[in-house]
Amino acid sequence: MYPTVQMEIPGWHPGLPPKTMGRLSEALSRPAAQQPGWPDATQVRSVSAFLAALPPLVTPGEVRALRRDLARVARGEAFLLQGGDCAETFAGNTEEHVRGNAATLLRMAAVLAEGAGLPVVGVGRIAGQYAKPRSNATDGLGLPVYRGDIVNSAAPDPRARIPDPVRMVQAYQDARRTLDILRSGRSAGIYTSHEALLLDYECPRLVPDPDGGPRLYSGSAHLLWIGERTRQPEGAHIAFAGLLANPVGLKIGPGTTPEQAAEYAERLDPEGEPGRLTLISRMGSARVRDVLPPIVERVTATGRRVVWQCDPMHGNTHESATGYKTRHFDDVLHEVEGFFEVHRELGTHPGGLHLELTGDSVTECLGGVRGITAHGLAERYESTCDPRLNAHQAMELAHRAAGLFGR
Numbered sequence: 001m002y003p004t005v006q007m008e009i010p011g012w013h014p015g016l017p018p019k020t021m022g023r024l025s026e027a028l029s030r031p032a033a034q035q036p037g038w039p040d041a042t043q044v045r046s047v048s049a050f051l052a053a054l055p056p057l058v059t060p061g062e063v064r065a066l067r068r069d070l071a072r073v074a075r076g077e078a079f080l081l082q083g084g085d086c087a088e089t090f091a092g093n094t095e096e097h098v099r100g101n102a103a104t105l106l107r108m109a110a111v112l113a114e115g116a117g118l119p120v121v122g123v124g125r126i127a128g129q130y131a132k133p134r135s136n137a138t139d140g141l142g143l144p145v146y147r148g149d150i151v152n153s154a155a156p157d158p159r160a161r162i163p164d165p166v167r168m169v170q171a172y173q174d175a176r177r178t179l180d181i182l183r184s185g186r187s188a189g190i191y192t193s194h195e196a197l198l199l200d201y202e203c204p205r206l207v208p209d210p211d212g213g214p215r216l217y218s219g220s221a222h223l224l225w226i227g228e229r230t231r232q233p234e235g236a237h238i239a240f241a242g243l244l245a246n247p248v249g250l251k252i253g254p255g256t257t258p259e260q261a262a263e264y265a266e267r268l269d270p271e272g273e274p275g276r277l278t279l280i281s282r283m284g285s286a287r288v289r290d291v292l293p294p295i296v297e298r299v300t301a302t303g304r305r306v307v308w309q310c311d312p313m314h315g316n317t318h319e320s321a322t323g324y325k326t327r328h329f330d331d332v333l334h335e336v337e338g339f340f341e342v343h344r345e346l347g348t349h350p351g352g353l354h355l356e357l358t359g360d361s362v363t364e365c366l367g368g369v370r371g372i373t374a375h376g377l378a379e380r381y382e383s384t385c386d387p388r389l390n391a392h393q394a395m396e397l398a399h400r401a402a403g404l405f406g407r
């Protein structure tokens with residue numbers, strides 16, 4: 001188990017009414033997993049205060065539009081396609097990269113819309129996907145592990161791995177620039193999302209509901225999700241997600257019991273609002289057909305309409321014979337097929353896909369019609385964390401998934 005930290009309770013948040021501040025403080029009084037060991041707490045406090053004074057990246061109006069769209073997905077009237085880099089990087093977020101990822105997502109959305117006969121809601125893992133939870137505290141070289149550009153640098157140098165809170169400001173600026181690129185292009189209709197992992201970044205981005213509602217809007221992204229490694233029921237991340245007016249996602253791995261899934265649904269969707277919660281299953285191709293059905297049945301029995309989304313990436317990771325962290329296209333496809341089969345049998349809506357992909361011609365995942373081999377991975381392996389489908393593999397998956405609707 002990775003050590004948890006006790007967050008510092010901020011006393012500085014501008015504009016939050018005292019009652020709300022009390023609920024945020026309660027959330028942050030819980031143990032928070034996967035937070036960096038910042039070397040200088042005073043510096044974190046001043047960076048957080050600086051971040052809190054910066055304008056939101058997304059507006060409550062946009063967030064409400066996504067809530068309406070996800071309600072349609074939950075009712076079976078639309079499909080959700082979410083995808084992008086495992087880890088965005090400051091250096092890698094060029095205009096070409098951002099436009100390439102968005103264009104790939106839009107092309108896939110068109111294919112899926114035709115296959116499903118439904119509108120597709122497009123959400124990027126973009127404009128903020130900078131923080132990474134890790135399995136181990138050190139990497140293969142024995143250095144403190146890379147935790148995403150918002151925390152430290154991937155460079156294999158002990159000094160570069162020291163968490164630097166100023167990187168949170170750089171992440172905000174990079175996200176703003178990415179959004180500007182998205183909003184000025186054909187990709188303008190894509191919503192943003194990232195894992196709500198780094199609480200020192202997420203908390204300053206909260207704003208009160210302009211209509212006086214009890215929940216807080218995150219100005220950080222339209223949709224935030226809680227990861228597999230930080231979903232401890234009594235932990236800070238789940239409590240944080242419960243405060244949000246934004247729709248929230250929750251990753252559920254093969255260890256999740258049906259009872260736990262129902263408890264998450266009750267906790268994160270207390271009002272039973274269709275689409276408020278997206279349950280993102282990442283079971284692995286060998287487990288999805290066994291593990292997912294009782295979860296879907298149990299959550300459906302609570303009367304809630306969640307979005308069921310399949311992440312066929314994170315349960316299918318292995319090391320290649322040539323030493324690369326990779327996934328095989330066939331395993332990814334097999335998990336997607338299993339997900340569709342489960343929902344067909346239960347009569348529930350296979351609501352969406354959650355993918356790590358890029359428009360770049362990288363060689364990070366094996367297989368696909370172009371047949372990337374273990375030796376071919378070295379050609380262009382650029383991810384700083386998990387392997388992504390390249391544009392060809394992503395389109396191939398979209399075509400195969402499009403063929404699964406109504407079968």
Ligand SMILES: O=C[C@H](O)[C@H](O)COP(=O)(O)O
Pocket residue numbers: 086132133134135136314385386
């Ligand atoms: O993106 C997901 C996780 O951060 C990632 O799979 C963890 O990778 P690790 O097992 O190499 O730490």
Ligand SMILES: C=C(OP(=O)(O)O)C(=O)O
Pocket residue numbers: 086133195226227228229251282311314
């Ligand atoms: C960290 C991730 O996944 P998970 O929490 O499912 O392992 C991710 O989506 O990058």
Ligand SMILES: [Mn+2]
Pocket residue numbers: 086087314356385386
């Ligand atoms: Mn990942």
